Amino acid sequence: MYVLIAGGGKIGANLARSLLRDGHGHEVTLIEQRRDRYERLEHEFEHQVQLGDATEIHVLDRAGIARPPDVVVAVTGDDEDNLIICQLAREKYGVEKVVARVNDPRNQAHFDLLGISATVSATASIMALIEHEVPEHDLIHLLELRKENLEIVELQIERNSPAAGKRVAGLRLPEGTRLISVMRQGRSELAEDSTVIRPGDQVLAVLEPGKEDELRKMLLAT
Amino acid sequence: MSYGERVKALVIGCGRVGSNVALQLAEEGWEVTGVDEKEEALTRLGENWRGGFVLGHGMDVDVLREAGIEDADAVVVATNGDNTNLVVAQVAMKRFDNQCVVVRILDPARADFYRTLGLRTISPTKTAISELLDAARACEIPAREPVST
Numbered sequence: 224m225y226v227l228i229a230g231g232g233k234i235g236a237n238l239a240r241s242l243l244r245d246g247h248g249h250e251v252t253l254i255e256q257r258r259d260r261y262e263r264l265e266h267e268f269e270h271q272v273q274l275g276d277a278t279e280i281h282v283l284d285r286a287g288i289a290r291p292p293d294v295v296v297a298v299t300g301d302d303e304d305n306l307i308i309c310q311l312a313r314e315k316y317g318v319e320k321v322v323a324r325v326n327d328p329r330n331q332a333h334f335d336l337l338g339i340s341a342t343v344s345a346t347a348s349i350m351a352l353i354e355h356e357v358p359e360h361d362l363i364h365l366l367e368l369r370k371e372n373l374e375i376v377e378l379q380i381e382r383n384s385p386a387a388g389k390r391v392a393g394l395r396l397p398e399g400t401r402l403i404s405v406m407r408q409g410r411s412e413l414a415e416d417s418t419v420i421r422p423g424d425q426v427l428a429v430l431e432p433g434k435e436d437e438l439r440k441m442l443l444a445t
Numbered sequence: 446m447s448y449g450e451r452v453k454a455l456v457i458g459c460g461r462v463g464s465n466v467a468l469q470l471a472e473e474g475w476e477v478t479g480v481d482e483k484e485e486a487l488t489r490l491g492e493n494w495r496g497g498f499v500l501g502h503g504m505d506v507d508v509l510r511e512a513g514i515e516d517a518d519a520v521v522v523a524t525n526g527d528n529t530n531l532v533v534a535q536v537a538m539k540r541f542d543n544q545c546v547v548v549r550i551l552d553p554a555r556a557d558f559y560r561t562l563g564l565r566t567i568s569p570t571k572t573a574i575s576e577l578l579d580a581a582r583a584c585e586i587p588a589r590e591p592v593s594t
Contacts, residue, residue: 280554303528
């Protein structure tokens, strides 16, 4: 597999290292625009790192984008740059798979608008983990499956929740939603028709975007 | 033209280029709002500036909304970052459905490519190259003495 990585910071360098590790047999080109960083990387990656601005077409050409690579990964510290690198790769060179880093989660909408997926945002992931560990809301977004147009949420069942004490089969779940599992006292089991929901349970559900409110009303009535 | 019918324009990035575009359009009677992340941009617009000004980054959708992108007739994108301009211009076109978006792109290669994607890109670098070429060609070059052998 040929992977082109734009941005030789910690993420880019570690990614290149992982891909090149013995046994994988991948081919990697890393592009870094800061000279000091490039020189340090060159000691380790030799001809596999190139100096230049990966949003410039001649730099991408020199790195072999016309082959084209199997994957282009844009992990610079600038969201604008990551967006444009992915857009050039896809629209100009027909690269099929692009992966972009989103530095500022507020820019996620721009990536979505321009059809750049997959995206990875450390901030958004850590925020989701914080919410999961220290829930402030009764419904937490765990995962968004953009391509599949589905999301996975966690709901906290309370004593007064309408779902408490009911079997899954007896719940009238809104269309476009399904329960996946029930976590009770640290143990998780798949939600079967016969599973009974209890106060204190954390329930995982998969749903189509926009169904949160209906599902919340049905299970939690808040 | 009555006051309410004035053409509304947004100028995102009020550096040397953007501020002069904003001033000129305002002079011509347009209702202009400038957007820049630096307050110094206001000094470039001058103390007689009667148009709007929003302090903030063009990538920030709330800033764009506050500046009135939703009912702007024209959007001029001229920050000093090519990639920022390319993203902001596409947001104006695709998210806010703005029909008239013009965008400054210094790099001629990116300007050409994004033109094929439907963006109205203007490359000052290309203009400079062609004008410099014309000027160089127009120089009056004195006839050389024949080389004696």
